[in-house]
Amino acid sequence: MAMRTDLRLAAFTPKLITVLGEGYSLDRLRRDAVAGLTVAIVALPLAMALAIASGASPDKGLITAIVAGFLISGLGGSRVQVGGPTGAFVVVVFNVIAQHGYDGLLLATLIAGGMLIVAGYAKLGSLIRFIPHPVVTGFTAGIAVIIATSQVKDFLGLPIDQVPADFIEKWRAYFAALVSVQWTALAIGAGSLALIAALRRWAPRLPGFLIAIIIASAAAALLHLPVETIGSRYPDIASGLPAPALPDVSFAKIQAILPSAFTIAFLAGIEALLSAVVADGMIGSRHRSNQELVGQGVANIASALFGGLPATGAIARTATNIKAGATTPVAGMLHAAFLLLFVLLASGLMAYVPLAALAAILFVVAWSMSEQDRFLLLLRMPGSDRVLLLLTFALTVLVDLTVAIGVGVTLASLLFMMRMSRTVDIATGLDDVRSDDQDGGEEIDQRAALPDGVEVFRIEGPVFFGVANELLDTLRRIGRRPKVMILRMRRVPFLDASGAAAIDQIVRQAAAGGTSVILSGVQPQPLAMLEHTGLGPSGGRVSHSPDLATALHMAAAIAAAPESASAG
Structure with a gap:
């Protein structure tokens, strides 16, 4: 009985406590600090770009990366997981803000955090392996298409006051406005995209996103280029972290945002556990899936209280953390601390960042999310897997992410049961x-x-x-x-x-x-x-x-x- 209790406690012990119990040396601190600074440099432009793509101001992305990023590392079940805003949430967050306002998003994120904590203590962390690859790949690729589509306006500098939410209508609006392309914005965006691609090919160790942002911002400011920047679109961005506060809560509002809260919780859990699995493969460790869900839940609740966005484990930033030499969760916590220093000391510099350069970053993020190699591989699989992949992809792009997830998982379950019935x-x-x-x-x-x-x-x-x-x-x-x-x-x-x-x-x-x-x-x-x-x-x-x-x-x-x- 005592052994069973010890195992249960170990399963819900944050990895931070475990690694600190092993002994934390100055050498480990040095390596974690270098990794944390490296990830912060990558996360800085990315957090701002993802927030803008989600329909929020860039400071919301930084708040999320700081608050949620610190808690995901500190309370999670992985040694090297780095958390924050990710591309998977862009579509959901944008729709929730459009339908229920930013306060509705905060409430949805708060409820989603509670759902994740319940899921963790209910030991649902192992269910990740039951989500079929065609469903995950289909809605991930669909999200990538939506993210890339949402950035066409800023990349081309199109003068569209209100971009339609519907995918097809959005492209109709883009084509109608193509005669008004702002060539300066296109040059900034294309130049940033080319620079990021070149650095990734010939100097992959350099922070391509940050270098592109710095050069684009310097060019726009010094040459007085007529391009839209963060400062021109968001003139009232506050510096520092806001005081925590509860969003407005009512029974009617909870009913309205509950489906979105479930989607946020589902995506947060899926991406966090996928990221933890990837990290395990890179460092030869084993994460605690249920504690990871608990840590993600606490982090999302805290992010909502500080006015941030939904957060989860970020695969690319986690991989960067590992490659930079991280050994413990302290690296992820230091990444959040470095971002906090930027917000406190240099947040005014955000105003000079051209939106076209951020659009270029999100094009790269969308391409990485699309997993084109896996998508093409699944297209060569048996017919039922192809149908599942394409249906989930189409529903994500053309209908709604929640519908895509529900239909995809349900259809996958039915196909599995049909196959199992044939084995009897x-x-x-x-x-x-x-x-x-x-x-x-x-x-x-x-x-x-x-x-x-x-x-x-x-x-x-x-x-x-x-x-x-x-x-x-x-x-x-x-x-x-x-x-x-x-x-x-x-x-x-x-x-x-x-x-x-x-x-x-x-x-x-x-x-x-x-x-x-x-x-x-x-x-x-x-x-x-x-x-x-x-x-x-x-x-x-x-x-x-x-x-x-x-x-x-x-x-x-x-x-x-x-x-x-x-x-x-």
């Missing part, structure tokens, strides 16, 4: 049947005839609601009613309520026709389900045998008994 085999007699003795011994003599009045059915595979009707239909096709029916179930690993109900119906129909039923070699899980329906050994409605040989002896005895005795 129901055969009659002793033909082509292996012995189901406990040790999997020699085959029963295939030429031995069954005793008169005895019929044997072998069921292989999980019996659940998807195959329950097929089981009934197969057993109903018996030409004559035997005196004894043996159901061989040693190779049934799982039985759900529908499967148990189907077997119960078979037993009832057999009893009505005077047929006795023997269940042979039932495994523990199916046996427990059958006990609930009165078909266990203690129920008395059916006989049980440990193996087929014993069942045949029992059946022969029943079949040889007088009709009145067998009927009783």
